[in-house]
Amino acid sequence: MEKPIYPLKNLRITQGYQEGTHRNSYAIDNAGLNNEIEDVYAPFSGTIKKIYEEDANEVWLESNNPVEYPDGTIDYMTVLFAHDNDISDLYVGKKVAQGEIFYQEGTKGNAIGNHCHIECGKGKFIEPGWIKNENGYYVIINGKKPEECFWLKKDTNIIDDYGYTFQTLEDNSVEILEPEKEENITEQESTSDEPLLIYSCTKTGLYGIYLKENEQVFLK
Numbered sequence: 001m002e003k004p005i006y007p008l009k010n011l012r013i014t015q016g017y018q019e020g021t022h023r024n025s026y027a028i029d030n031a032g033l034n035n036e037i038e039d040v041y042a043p044f045s046g047t048i049k050k051i052y053e054e055d056a057n058e059v060w061l062e063s064n065n066p067v068e069y070p071d072g073t074i075d076y077m078t079v080l081f082a083h084d085n086d087i088s089d090l091y092v093g094k095k096v097a098q099g100e101i102f103y104q105e106g107t108k109g110n111a112i113g114n115h116c117h118i119e120c121g122k123g124k125f126i127e128p129g130w131i132k133n134e135n136g137y138y139v140i141i142n143g144k145k146p147e148e149c150f151w152l153k154k155d156t157n158i159i160d161d162y163g164y165t166f167q168t169l170e171d172n173s174v175e176i177l178e179p180e181k182e183e184n185i186t187e188q189e190s191t192s193d194e195p196l197l198i199y200s201c202t203k204t205g206l207y208g209i210y211l212k213e214n215e216q217v218f219l220k
């Protein structure tokens with residue numbers, strides 16, 4: 001069973017829960033080592049359940065299976081991420097593996113300085129994902145403190161944990177997986193009537209390809 005891992009390598013919380021724009025929520029902001037855009041990895045193997053592009057490119061990731069919380073609770077978990085500037089690679093239904101880099105820090109939605117806003121929710125995703133609290137902020141349903149949801153990896157670089165007590169995994173078994181590199185498809189125009197070979201098939205099977213609008217594919 002997976003233990004949800006803290007989704008950034010450099011743990012530097014710049015705004016804790018229950019303060020400022022995080023009042024009446026368990027939201028945190030993580031700004032990483034410096035002001036650069038840092039990668040955010042999936043805390044567990046999960047599926048994107050909702051994307052909200054009108055504000056801060058919020059993405060809700062639900063665990064595919066129950067996970068082990070640091071206090072021993074076994075339940076599903078849903079995590080809300082915000083501020084990635086470009087989520088054109090994400091879609092509802094996309095599955096990501098635990099440790100896979102799938103999101104980035106950013107400033108989308110009037111954020112000051114590159115960071116990732118993170119909110120944990122206990123249980124499966126519940127429509128519409130968030131509710132307006134008494135301060136007028138939208139917060140994840142069934143919000144729970146981050147230190148009661150995430151485990152730190154042994155090599156998590158703790159710069160500022162804001163005084164929150166996280167538990168650390170005993171081993172570093174969760175590897176961080178770089179996103180799969182896209183196939184290098186030649187973009188040159190075909191100059192003859194000869195079909196352009198873009199992929200040499202070595203094994204008989206059923207293949208799926210992702211095509212953008214107006215893209216063409218030739219098979220030989």
Ligand SMILES: [Zn+2]
Pocket residue numbers: 015021022027028029116117118
């Ligand atoms: Zn925030």
